[in-house]
Amino acid sequence: MRHELLLIFNDARGAFSGWSNLLTLLVAVPILLLAARSWFAEVPADQAGFVIALFGFAVGLSATHLLAERVQYHQTLGMLAEEALAVRSALAPFAILLAMAVILAAGLAGLVHPSGLGYFLAAAGAGIAARGLLLIVLSASSSGGNYNALSRALLRLAGDWRSGLLLGLAVALSAAAGSALLAKEASMALALLLPCIPALALASLDAGSMRFLAQSGFSPWQAIRKHARALVVFGGTIVPVYAMTTDLVTAAFAGGLVIVVLLVMIVRLLCYRLYPKRLADFTASILLIAVILAGIAVPLLAPVVFAVPVVRLWGMASNSTWRIA
Amino acid sequence: MTEAIALDDVCVRRGTDMVVHSLSLAIDQGTWFGLMGANGSGKTTLLRALAGRLPIARGTCRLLGAELAGRRAARAAQMGFAPPIESLPEMMRVREALALVGGDLDTAIGNIEGLGDAMAIPGLLDRWIGDCSSGMRQRVAIALAFAGGREIVILDEPFNWLDPVAAFDIRHVLRARVDKGLTLVTALHDIPTLTTCCDAGLVMAEGHAALTLTKDQLIKGAMDPLSFESDMIQALRTRTWT
Structure with a gap:
């Protein structure tokens, strides 16, 4: 556990090494938290609960995912394999770290919306259970629980524009069928839910490959063009078909959803060129949380909160082309 | 003979530390240049700066006659460079x-030419890099340095991790490529390869050029390896920068 805490401390020190980054954290986060708190006070309880629950699920899922990866690392490549391979001695410190992460995030959730704590904890539990279940399923599978195989399959899907076309057609035709068979609200909900998972799958990125592209002379723009093709084809397929088979509003929302996923992918891609995976995910998460909080507090501010750091990241990522530190 | 690489008074930083200090050297086209030195002596930093993977803080760097010290991307575009095996994408x-x-x-395989067979690359093509052993990754890294078809190639300790047969075969193919006009710069740790394969060399210590090695010195070194090794170690210990 001391080993992991030391790494977390070093990562945080790396991410906020510049005074401007630290100042941004110290000033912007409390302001955004206060703004989010005031926004939550105004929205209906069920809506606020839904947003908090989404946050909780994401925290539970990603914290468990991260810790599962760390246990696997320690059991195979790490310096503390002996301790990590003894299940009891490995699980206790990681369970404590998981609890610490959930409590910290619950504290933030409690700050912005005290009555949403229950939603948060329930959803975080669901996130932990979902990731835990995936671990059990994978380790029981005939492939010997090869998580890499799943990641590789996703990356292959994301790397081929034809996947975007096929998935786009499948989603668009399913939505069209829904629109013919279901009531308007239900068909609209279905049309917006259907593209979520394919869009996320097509936005899969591998940190090592992104660094390799940078080291091989690919500029950020070239790397984005190479990796966003399937997602762009997906969006380009569903939007016109939605417009013809459902309605323009649903098509616009679906297009917006694909653009948001694309922008998140671009942020991750830029971060992967600059930092080791863990630090890159951490940096991208902080940026996206800041954008979400800004979007909740002052919606007009969200594009600025997004654009300013992204322009800076882009400059640094361009400078990383060919570079091996 | 035309100079492929000419450095004058070059300094290279790594983070905030100056790692290479006022280093000058010249490498002729169509030669194999060997770089030796202790761990941490600045070999890797110098090679990465040469290949445009790090900026040059001061000095001049001419590649095939063009001054490129301030143009990192142009240096990178002119050189084949073997990425460190730990940075290959799994x-x-x-x-x-x-x-x-x-x-x-097809172009990449064509550019690798005889090296592909020496390194058994055809058998590795469908493998995930994440499933490759260190020796296989080393072969992939060397193949990547040649895949772009550049006239100058930089390899940092290329024979690490390789089995003796592969190392032997690769040395021979590399020598044949140099004889056909390739300019090859390698960091090395073994004196026999330096003396038997290289046309010229440099020994680095603490970021400085400690000893320059001509073709004649290397031939003599191959004939009397013990004296050669002893001279080199003494040069490193006395740290008389040339």
Whole structure:
């Protein structure tokens, strides 16, 4: 556990090494938290609960995912394999770290919306259970629980524009069928839910490959063009078909959803060129949380909160082309 | 003979530390240049700066006659460079990595020429890099340095991790490529390769040039390896910068 805490401390020190980054954290986060708190006070309880629950699920899922990866690392490549391979001695410190992460995030959730704590904890539990279940399923599978195989399959899907076309057609035709068979609200909900998972799958990125592209002379723009093709084809397929088979509003929302996923992918891609995976995910998460909080507090501010750091990241990522530190 | 690389008073930083200090050297076209030195002496930093993977803080760097000290991307575009094996992407197949660097797989394989067979690359093409052993990754890294078809290639300790047969075969193919006009710069740790394969060399210590080695000195070294090694160690210990 001391080993992991030391790494977390070093990562945080790396991410906020510049005074401007630290100042941004110290000033912007409390302001955004206060703004989010005031926004939550105004929205209906069920809506606020839904947003908090989404946050909780994401925290539970990603914290468990991260810790599962760390246990696997320690059991195979790490310096503390002996301790990590003894299940009891490995699980206790990681369970404590998981609890610490959930409590910290619950504290933030409690700050912005005290009555949403229950939603948060329930959803975080669901996130932990979902990731835990995936671990059990994978380790029981005939492939010997090869998580890499799943990641590789996703990356292959994301790397081929034809996947975007096929998935786009499948989603668009399913939505069209829904629109013919279901009531308007239900068909609209279905049309917006259907593209979520394919869009996320097509936005899969591998940190090592992104660094390799940078080291091989690919500029950020070239790397984005190479990796966003399937997602762009997906969006380009569903939007016109939605417009013809459902309605323009649903098509616009679906297009917006694909653009948001694309922008998140671009942020991750830029971060992967600059930092080791863990630090890159951490940096991208902080940026996206800041954008979400800004979007909740002052919606007009969200594009600025997004654009300013992204322009800076882009400059640094361009400078990383060919570079091996 | 035309100079492929000419450095004058070059300094290179790594983070905030100056690692290479006022280093000058000249490497002729169509030669194999060997770089030796203790761990931490600045060999890797110098090679990365030469290959445009790090900026040059001061000095001049001419590649095939063009001054490129301030143009990192132009240096990188002119040189083949073997990436460190730990930075190879685990989630890519060997064929995909080669195709990326060479433009397409056929071009990359064509550029690798005889090295492909010496390194058994055809058998590795469909492998995920993440499933490759260190020796296989080393072969992939060397293949990547040649995949772009550059006239100057830089390899940092290319024989690490390789089995003796592969090392032997690769040395011979590299020598044949140099004899056909390739300019090869390698960091090395073994004196026999330096004396038997290289046309010239440099020993680095603490970021400085400690000893320059001419073809004649290397031939003599090959004939009397013990004296040669002893001279080199003494040069490193006395730290008389040349």
